[in-house]
Amino acid sequence: xxxxxxxxxxxxxxxxxxxxxxxxxxxxxxxxxxxxxxxxxxxxxxxxxxxxxxxxxxxxxxxxxxxxxxxxxxxxxxxxxxxxxxxxxxxxxxxxxxxxxxxxxxxxxxxxxxxxxxxxxxxxxxxxxxxxxxxxxxxxxxxxxxxxxxxxxxxxxxxxxxxxxxxxxxxxxxxxxxxxxxxxxxxxxxxxxxxxxxxxxxxxxxxxxxxxxxxxxxxxxxxxxxxxxxxxxxxxxxxxxxxxxxxxxxxxxxxxxxxxxxxxxxxxxxxxxxxxxxxxxxxxxxxxxxxxxxxxxxxxxxxxxxxxxxxxxxxxxxxxxxx
Amino acid sequence: xxxxxxxxxxxxxxxxxxxxxxxxxxxxxxxxxxxxxxxxxxxxxxxxxxxxxxxxxxxxxxxxxxxxxxxxxxxxxxxxxxxxxxxxxxxxxxxxxxxxxxxxxxxxxxxxxxxxxxxxxxxxxxxxxxxxxxxxxxxxxxxxxxxxxxxxxxxxxxxxxxxxxxxxxxxxxxxxxxxxxxxxxxxxxxxxxxxxxxxxxxxxxxxxxxxxxxxxxxxxxxxxxxxxxxxxxxxxxxxxxxxxxxxxxxxxxxxxxxxxxxxxxxxxxxxxxxxxxxxxxxxxxxxxxxxxxxxxxxxxxxxxxxxxxxxxxxxxxxxxxxxxxxxxxxxxxxxxxxxxxxxxxxxxxxxxxxxxxxxxxxxxxxxxxxxxxxxxxxxxxxxxxxxxxxxxxxxxxxxxxxxxxxxxxxxxxxxxxxxxxxxxxxxxxxxxxxxxxxxxxxxxxx
Numbered sequence: 226x227x228x229x230x231x232x233x234x235x236x237x238x239x240x241x242x243x244x245x246x247x248x249x250x251x252x253x254x255x256x257x258x259x260x261x262x263x264x265x266x267x268x269x270x271x272x273x274x275x276x277x278x279x280x281x282x283x284x285x286x287x288x289x290x291x292x293x294x295x296x297x298x299x300x301x302x303x304x305x306x307x308x309x310x311x312x313x314x315x316x317x318x319x320x321x322x323x324x325x326x327x328x329x330x331x332x333x334x335x336x337x338x339x340x341x342x343x344x345x346x347x348x349x350x351x352x353x354x355x356x357x358x359x360x361x362x363x364x365x366x367x368x369x370x371x372x373x374x375x376x377x378x379x380x381x382x383x384x385x386x387x388x389x390x391x392x393x394x395x396x397x398x399x400x401x402x403x404x405x406x407x408x409x410x411x412x413x414x415x416x417x418x419x420x421x422x423x424x425x426x427x428x429x430x431x432x433x434x435x436x437x438x439x440x441x442x443x444x445x446x447x448x449x450x451x452x453x454x455x456x457x458x459x460x461x462x463x464x465x466x467x468x469x470x471x472x473x474x475x476x477x478x479x480x481x482x483x484x485x486x487x488x489x490x491x492x493x494x495x496x497x498x499x500x501x502x503x504x505x506x507x508x509x510x511x512x513x514x515x516x517x518x519x520x521x522x523x524x525x526x527x528x529x530x531x532x533x534x535x536x537x538x539x540x541x542x543x544x545x546x547x548x
Numbered sequence: 549x550x551x552x553x554x555x556x557x558x559x560x561x562x563x564x565x566x567x568x569x570x571x572x573x574x575x576x577x578x579x580x581x582x583x584x585x586x587x588x589x590x591x592x593x594x595x596x597x598x599x600x601x602x603x604x605x606x607x608x609x610x611x612x613x614x615x616x617x618x619x620x621x622x623x624x625x626x627x628x629x630x631x632x633x634x635x636x637x638x639x640x641x642x643x644x645x646x647x648x649x650x651x652x653x654x655x656x657x658x659x660x661x662x663x664x665x666x667x668x669x670x671x672x673x674x675x676x677x678x679x680x681x682x683x684x685x686x687x688x689x690x691x692x693x694x695x696x697x698x699x700x701x702x703x704x705x706x707x708x709x710x711x712x713x714x715x716x717x718x719x720x721x722x723x724x725x726x727x728x729x730x731x732x733x734x735x736x737x738x739x740x741x742x743x744x745x746x747x748x749x750x751x752x753x754x755x756x757x758x759x760x761x762x763x764x765x766x767x768x769x770x771x772x773x774x775x776x777x778x779x780x781x782x783x784x785x786x787x788x789x790x791x792x793x794x795x796x797x798x799x800x801x802x803x804x805x806x807x808x809x810x811x812x813x814x815x816x817x818x819x820x821x822x823x824x825x826x827x828x829x830x831x832x833x834x835x836x837x838x839x840x841x842x843x844x845x846x847x848x849x850x851x852x853x854x855x856x857x858x859x860x861x862x863x864x865x866x867x868x869x870x871x872x873x874x875x876x877x878x879x880x881x882x883x884x885x886x887x888x889x890x891x892x893x894x895x896x897x898x899x900x901x902x903x904x905x906x907x908x909x910x911x912x913x914x915x916x917x918x919x920x921x922x923x924x925x926x927x928x929x930x931x932x933x934x935x936x937x938x939x940x941x942x943x944x945x946x947x948x949x950x951x952x953x954x955x956x957x958x959x960x961x962x963x964x965x966x967x968x969x970x971x972x973x974x975x976x977x978x979x980x981x982x983x984x985x986x987x988x989x990x991x992x993x994x
Binding site: 254255256258259260262263353356363364365366368369370371372374379380381384456457458459461462463464467470500501504505510511513514 | 614615657658660662663664665666667668669671672674675676689692693695696699700701712714715718719720756757758760761762765783785786
């Protein structure tokens with residue numbers, strides 16, 4: 226097998242992201258950039274969740290907590306402590322990783338529905354905590370002074386920069402997902418997904434593996450949170466920890482195909498692309514939620530393995546190409 | 549086989565939708581955004597050619613919450629704006645001194661009451677739909693996100709339904725607030741309580757969100773400065789449905805007055821449960837919910853409940869009032885606005901609807917004063933604006949610290965009372981000079 230063919234599983238996802246990043250530049254449309262930002266953000270978040278959901282088989286209904294918590298920490302440093310965006314992004318990722326490590330030690334002992342319920346509880350508890358945490362502005366949240374954008378060449382340049390950073394983070398999430406999928410560590414996670422007890426008998430140290438999978442799945446969402454709040458110019462608790470966003474992420478991962486590298490990317494692309502189209506379509510904009518709900522129902526009913534799973538069943542070639 | 553074909557069809561349908569979304573296949577806006585020149589070509593007469601009537605269509609862009617938690621108030625706001633736009637267009641538009649006729653078209657999208665797509669949609673409104681001016685979404689949080697995009701693109705945005713003070717203290721120069729700032733929402737209610745019971749003990753119970761927290765942030769120091777004792781401060785989550793524990797705390801605190809609330813769903817639930825528990829509260833002042841006509845659906849639980857209102861049909865501002873203050877009057881009378889709104893939508897206008905209408909009216913006045921639709925000229929006109937409409941005074945802070953903050957508008961306090969026929973009606977009870985009825989105090993237990 227030629228060298229590049231060996232890496233086709235990562236080349237295709239990265240080409241999708243590259244295409245999304247190039248699209249606004251080629252068209253020169255700021256609106257296209259905003260649409261692409263939403264899709265790239267979803268790709269990064271869905272790919273991160275896939276590490277836990279797809280590879281390890283743990284359903285997290287509250288994964289958005291890392292987006293919110295990391296985002297809050299970084300945005301606080303950026304707006305109130307004068308830190309640069311880069312430092313803030315790193316701090317957001319780091320704080321989410323630490324939170325995941327601590328939470329993982331506690332709640333990853335639970336399995337199945339109990340774990341899923343615990344993740345909802347964690348998200349709601351964090352929202353309540355931030356709501357009462359004066360340093361982060363309590364219920365009013367934090368607002369960024371418009372002058373802050375001047376340090377990045379003005380708001381226009383800052384928002385353009387945020388777009389390229391989100392593209393970079395999406396690539397990072399995909400590479401991380403691919404490396405885990407093809408590593409020994411990833412095999413251990415897949416073994417846990419199939420049968421945790423059997424995996425332990427085979428030598429997988431399940432508690433450690435699960436905790437690290439949880440940590441790795443939390444870092445990028447924390448960074449994305451900082452970037453999103455920086456772009457929005459403000460954050461409030463209910464924007465940072467929306468439970469419905471966690472559920473949307475699950476839908477994206479399952480739509481594209483959980484446990485694959487390309488699946489969450491296709492899922493995020495299709496879901497956010499569809500929502501973006503419907504909400505701005507003259508014909509659908511008044512009934513966009515009903516239409517997207519019906520479409521999702523059709524997909525879940527008829528393609529339960531997700532797009533990648535369905536495609537992989539079609540031919541040997543697709544099985545080789547789609548990781 | 550059949551199943552495979554169906555599966556393939558479903559997948560292709562979704563993918564094609566997604567590709568269409570990203571492939572620039574977005575539909576054209578319903579409203580023509582660009583300026584259009586009327587086909588009234590001047591005849592080729594060399595002398596004294598009649599003036600060429602140039603018609604310009606100005607696109608006003610905004611997002612509306614057609615779904616989600618802000619749906620009720622947002623729809624009323626949009627109805628108010630659309631009424632203004634239709635009236636102006638049907639009257640032939642605005643005529644500038646150079647003969648240009650300015651007409652208006654609206655372009656809007658559903659923001660689903662959440663911030664995720666607000667910036668995307670406002671960018672689209674500005675760059676794809678070529679909106680000339682912007683109106684804010686409903687609610688302070690959504691407006692804060694939209695303001696970044698408006699300012700970044702140098703577009704003027706008139707905010708209505710966005711009372712939080714904070715947004716106007718972030719260095720924006722093109723964002724203008726129509727509502728009385730949140731920090732002043734309940735101060736006039738405190739003034740009224742002072743005349744009713746100077747020894748009242750106040751419990752502040754509010755929704756834990758940006759707007760309501762800003763309101764009580766201004767309320768508490770004002771109440772203390774007026775000599776009141778604040779015996780309880782309690783915030784509740786936006787989706788609270790059971791106020792039982794909070795009502796217990798109110799009872800234990802010995803409060804005689806309850807002030808607070810948040811938005812419609814929680815405010816109406818809180819009022820109903822306060823009524824059901826009958827803990828002897830003498831005065832209730834709640835944000836947002838009481839001024840809505842739907843509040844009367846609470847029946848006897850609505851009786852006696854007060855709320856601050858940006859505008860009330862019964863105490864609408866008048867030209868005579870403007871003359872007395874020496875401020876220029878502009879626009880229709882409150883009665884004319886209310887009649888037109890009721891004829892168009894079959895419902896009495898609330899202050900949200902009046903806010904939407906006045907946002908258009910303000911834009912109209914600024915364009916007329918600027919004698920141009922150029923953003924810079926209109927901005928200068930807004931900076932210099934000091935007018936009185938049926939909605940009340942409109943004037944903006946022009947300092948660098950709080951540019952665009954509303955400083956000319958004051959609120960009234962309404963209370964649900966029963967008329968002679970025993971029906972629940974909204975009466976204006978404060979300020980005393982515009983009050984239609986005396987306040988019920990203390991609220992009598994039915």
